[in-house]
Amino acid sequence: METVSENACFGGVQGVYRHSAQSTGCDMTFGLFMPPQAKRGPVPLLWYLSGLTCTHENAMTKANAQAHAAQHGLAVVFPDTSPRGEGVADDAAYDLGQGAGFYVNATEAPWAPHFRMWDYISEDLTRVLMANFALDEARQGITGHSMGGHGALTLAMHLPERFASVSAFSPIANPTASDWGRKQFGAYLGSDETLWARHDSTLLMREKGFKGEVLVDQGNSDQFLDLLRPEALSEAMAARRQPGVFRMQPGYDHSYFFVSTFMGDHIAFHAEAMSGE
Amino acid sequence: METVSENACFGGVQGVYRHSAQSTGCDMTFGLFMPPQAKRGPVPLLWYLSGLTCTHENAMTKANAQAHAAQHGLAVVFPDTSPRGEGVADDAAYDLGQGAGFYVNATEAPWAPHFRMWDYISEDLTRVLMANFALDEARQGITGHSMGGHGALTLAMHLPERFASVSAFSPIANPTASDWGRKQFGAYLGSDETLWARHDSTLLMREKGFKGEVLVDQGNSDQFLDLLRPEALSEAMAARRQPGVFRMQPGYDHSYFFVSTFMGDHIAFHAEAMSGE
Numbered sequence: 001m002e003t004v005s006e007n008a009c010f011g012g013v014q015g016v017y018r019h020s021a022q023s024t025g026c027d028m029t030f031g032l033f034m035p036p037q038a039k040r041g042p043v044p045l046l047w048y049l050s051g052l053t054c055t056h057e058n059a060m061t062k063a064n065a066q067a068h069a070a071q072h073g074l075a076v077v078f079p080d081t082s083p084r085g086e087g088v089a090d091d092a093a094y095d096l097g098q099g100a101g102f103y104v105n106a107t108e109a110p111w112a113p114h115f116r117m118w119d120y121i122s123e124d125l126t127r128v129l130m131a132n133f134a135l136d137e138a139r140q141g142i143t144g145h146s147m148g149g150h151g152a153l154t155l156a157m158h159l160p161e162r163f164a165s166v167s168a169f170s171p172i173a174n175p176t177a178s179d180w181g182r183k184q185f186g187a188y189l190g191s192d193e194t195l196w197a198r199h200d201s202t203l204l205m206r207e208k209g210f211k212g213e214v215l216v217d218q219g220n221s222d223q224f225l226d227l228l229r230p231e232a233l234s235e236a237m238a239a240r241r242q243p244g245v246f247r248m249q250p251g252y253d254h255s256y257f258f259v260s261t262f263m264g265d266h267i268a269f270h271a272e273a274m275s276g277e
Numbered sequence: 278m279e280t281v282s283e284n285a286c287f288g289g290v291q292g293v294y295r296h297s298a299q300s301t302g303c304d305m306t307f308g309l310f311m312p313p314q315a316k317r318g319p320v321p322l323l324w325y326l327s328g329l330t331c332t333h334e335n336a337m338t339k340a341n342a343q344a345h346a347a348q349h350g351l352a353v354v355f356p357d358t359s360p361r362g363e364g365v366a367d368d369a370a371y372d373l374g375q376g377a378g379f380y381v382n383a384t385e386a387p388w389a390p391h392f393r394m395w396d397y398i399s400e401d402l403t404r405v406l407m408a409n410f411a412l413d414e415a416r417q418g419i420t421g422h423s424m425g426g427h428g429a430l431t432l433a434m435h436l437p438e439r440f441a442s443v444s445a446f447s448p449i450a451n452p453t454a455s456d457w458g459r460k461q462f463g464a465y466l467g468s469d470e471t472l473w474a475r476h477d478s479t480l481l482m483r484e485k486g487f488k489g490e491v492l493v494d495q496g497n498s499d500q501f502l503d504l505l506r507p508e509a510l511s512e513a514m515a516a517r518r519q520p521g522v523f524r525m526q527p528g529y530d531h532s533y534f535f536v537s538t539f540m541g542d543h544i545a546f547h548a549e550a551m552s553g554e
Contacts, residue, residue, distance in 0.1 A: 009534035061339045257286035
């Protein structure tokens with residue numbers, strides 16, 4: 001693992017690091033905020049998964065996470081959203097290929113060799129983080145925005161032993177029924193739609209739900225409401241009697257101005273859930 | 278004035294607007310955060326002047342200002358750092374021309390026709406803001422980062438009737454003795470160095486100081502300490518017995534991770550100064 005940069009921030013350190021990942025077969029870059037409390041021992045870790053077109057950097061600079069993470073003593077990791085590099089397949093569209101990994105393991109050409117973001121997050125990056133930083137592996141939470149909200153919810157429901165808490169900002173909530181999902185699952189996973197279901201938060205919520213509370217924020221002025229389908233997830237949460245809160249926030253859109261506004265609530269939510277284990 | 282965008286943010290509105298400015302002879306873009314309290318009547322206004330290479334956008338998305346502005350009921354304006362456009366002079370260097378206006382009125386060719394950022398901030402933009410938004414003209418404060426800290430300090434010391442409070446993050450503190458200053462003042466103002474003095478915070482502090490308290494934050498791991506010359510300003514503040522605080526923050530560098538860390542302190546400082554009028 002190589003250190004790209006480290007900046008003092010809210011008494012802790014905002015770092016950027018690069019490592020070679022087996023899953024994606026390329027170098028991967030991530031941001032990690034370590035709070036001041038980490039100087040005294042391992043701290044809980046919150047994963048923040050980003051949305052379409054983002055790198056590790058967007059949320060790290062725009063999401064207002066570090067102030068609250070320092071207050072609550074959480075580390076926050078900001079992974080990239082796809083494999084990248086010259087040998088990695090790509091597409092001219094913003095919503096397929098590099099910057100649009102969708103947190104799945106691709107099985108189809110030309111994506112299969114590198115687009116294994118599910119394994120990257122749940123295996124490679126987890127291993128790198130635990131080996132190199134003062135993090136408490138037993139206390140992890142996960143959140144994300146848009147495509148990253150989809151990733152957070154699906155990873156948490158499949159790996160409940162790993163994540164004590166899950167939340168999402170305007171997640172792609174029902175990708176098997178949306179153009180943000182059908183296109184990508186078709187490309188990455190092939191035409192058998194039964195294989196898509198394990199990557200759809202609404203379907204997973206109907207099937208298994210999450211062991212702890214779930215927090216979802218959605219702006220009602222979001223320009224992508226038709227693609228996100230929050231109503232499907234909200235219905236599934238209520239039908240399952242899933243403990244948690246689905247908040248429809250009046251006037252907010254899909255931007256980081258929305259994410260940053262409610263980041264404090266999400267970090268407090270995760271801090272409480274992780275301390276309560 | 279034209280609305281470029283408006284996003285809900287911390288219960289208020291983060292807007293971006295464009296207008297034609299007489300001083301700079303071109304269209305200018307600025308960001309403005311209006312807090313939720315503005316729905317009930319005019320609110321105080323904090324100016325945030327940005328540094329070299331920045332547009333209106335950098336601090337608006339990275340400085341962590343809106344959370345604290347909403348808490349204290351302040352508006353925050355994020356002006357651009359220079360005139361821009363095809364007919365506007367420029368230079369290949371990052372620290373001269375577009376993105377590097379230095380908050381002066383240029384008198385020399387080729388800069389004089391457009392590079393009048395002093396007048397733009399103190400006249401044109403002030404007029405546009407007061408005419409179009411629920412702002413209390415009698416309660417204004419000013420801050421900024423690096424070149425913008427220089428702008429904030431020099432504007433406040435020259436216009437004490439305008440600004441109730443001033444602060445700065447790692448300001449270019451003594452530009453007449455620095456390569457961040459001598460090069461630009463020579464280009465914009467000509468070779469008569471006596472004309473440069475009114476744009477040097479350290480010299481102004483020696484000559485007149487500021488009527489209220491002054492807050493300055495500087496990181497001691499700043500990669501530009503030699504160019505910023507904080508020791509000159511600190512000495513001048515102490516020699517003048519200027520009420521205020523100069524804080525040397527251990528471990529912090531010149532980045533927005535530094536600015537965002539201490540933004541809450543600065544906004545609280547301005548809110549208190551403006552409410553105490």
